[in-house]
Amino acid sequence: YRAKDAGLGYLPYEAEHGLELHARVNLERELARALREGTLELAYQPRVGAANGRVASVEALVRWRGREQEIPTERFIPVAETSGLIHSLGEHVLELACRQLRAWQARGVPLRVALNISARELQRDDFAERVLAAIEAHGVAAEGLELEITESAAMAFAESNLDSLARLKAQGVYIAIDDFGTGYSSLSYLKRLPVNALKIDRSFVRDMLEDPTDAGIIETIVALARSMGLETVAEGVETEGQERALIALGCDSLQGYRYARPGPPEALEALLERPLLRPDRHESEA
Numbered sequence: 001y002r003a004k005d006a007g008l009g010y011l012p013y014e015a016e017h018g019l020e021l022h023a024r025v026n027l028e029r030e031l032a033r034a035l036r037e038g039t040l041e042l043a044y045q046p047r048v049g050a051a052n053g054r055v056a057s058v059e060a061l062v063r064w065r066g067r068e069q070e071i072p073t074e075r076f077i078p079v080a081e082t083s084g085l086i087h088s089l090g091e092h093v094l095e096l097a098c099r100q101l102r103a104w105q106a107r108g109v110p111l112r113v114a115l116n117i118s119a120r121e122l123q124r125d126d127f128a129e130r131v132l133a134a135i136e137a138h139g140v141a142a143e144g145l146e147l148e149i150t151e152s153a154a155m156a157f158a159e160s161n162l163d164s165l166a167r168l169k170a171q172g173v174y175i176a177i178d179d180f181g182t183g184y185s186s187l188s189y190l191k192r193l194p195v196n197a198l199k200i201d202r203s204f205v206r207d208m209l210e211d212p213t214d215a216g217i218i219e220t221i222v223a224l225a226r227s228m229g230l231e232t233v234a235e236g237v238e239t240e241g242q243e244r245a246l247i248a249l250g251c252d253s254l255q256g257y258r259y260a261r262p263g264p265p266e267a268l269e270a271l272l273e274r275p276l277l278r279p280d281r282h283e284s285e286a
C-alpha cells in the first residue's frame with residue numbers, strides 16, 4: 001500500500017484508461033479506412049422454416065477481416081455507432097446485400113436477405129428513401145429485403161421513424177424486431193409498430209431447456225406474435241433439444257449454429273438442396 005500512499009495507486013488505472021482510448025481511436029481510424037477501401041464483407045446465415053426444414057431467408061452479418069485477424073462485430077459496431085461511421089457502414093452493407101440479392105433473384109434462388117439496422121441509421125430522415133432507392137437501383141424485389149431492428153432501438157423511435165418503417169413495409173420490405181424480449185416493449189406500443197416478425201433473443205433459447213422461465217417466455221412471445229399476426233424466428237439454436245422444443249412451442253423459423261455458422265454465399269447455396277430438419281421431426285414429437 002506504499003505506492004498507493006505515495007499517490008501512485010491511480011497510475012495503473014490511468015494507464016489502462018489511456019490504452020482503452022487509444023485502442024478505440026485506432027479502431028475508428030482503421031474502420032474509416034476499411035470503409036473507404038470497401039473491405040468489409042457480409043456473411044450469410046440461413047433460417048430454417050419449422051414447417052418444411054427449408055431455407056427461405058438468410059441474415060446478412062457484416063464481417064471485418066482486419067490486417068492481422070478478424071475484428072469481432074460486437075466490438076466495432078458500437079464504435080461505428082458513436083463515431084457516426086455507422087451511416088457509411090450501413091450504406092455499404094445495403095449495397096452488398098442488394099448485389100447479392102440481385103444475383104440470387106437473377107438465378108431464381110428464392111431467398112430473402114435480412115439486414116441489421118442500427119437505431120441511428122433509422123433516425124435519419126432519408127432512411128426509407130435510401131433503402132427504396134437501393135432496391136430500385138439494383139432492380140430487386142422489395143419482398144426480398146428484410147430489416148432487423150433491435151427491440152431497444154425500436155422502443156426509442158419517434159413518430160417519423162415509425163413512418164419510415166411503415167413506408168418500407170407498405171412497399172413490401174419485411175420488418176423484424178431483433179433480440180425480442182430484452183427491451184421494454186409495452187404491448188400498446190408494439191401493436192403500433194409496423195412489423196412482420198419477432199426474433200426471439202438468443203439468451204432465452206440458450207437456457208430454455210434448463211430454465212422453465214425461459215421456455216415460458218418463449219411460449220409467451222410465440223402466443224403474442226400469433227395474436228398479432230406476426231411470425232417468430234428463434235435465434236441461437238445450437239442443439240437438437242432446443243430445435244425440438246422450439247418447434248413444439250410453435251416457432252416459425254429457426255436460426256443458429258445447429259444449421260450453419262454465418263458464411264460466404266456459396267456455403268449457403270449448398271444448404272438449399274435438401275431440408276435441414278429431419279422429415280420425421282413432427283411424428284417423433286408425439
Ligand code: C2E
Pocket residue numbers: 045060061062072073074077093115116117118148178179235236237238255256257258262
Ligand atoms: P444479431 O443481429 O442479434 O445477430 C446474431 C449474432 O449471433 C451474430 O453475431 C451471429 O453470428 C451470432 N449467432 C448466430 N447463431 C448463433 C448460435 O447458434 N450461437 C451463438 N452463440 N451465436 C450465434 P455477430 O455476427 O457477431 O453480430 C453481432 C451483432 O452485431 C448482431 O446481433 C447485430 O446486432 C450486429 N450486426 C451484425 N451485422 C451488422 C450490420 O451489418 N449492421 C449493423 N448495424 N449491425 C450489425
Ligand code: MG
Pocket residue numbers: 059116148178
Ligand atoms: Mg440480427
Ligand code: MG
Pocket residue numbers: 178179199201202235
Ligand atoms: Mg439478434
Ligand code: MG
Pocket residue numbers: 179
Ligand atoms: Mg444481438
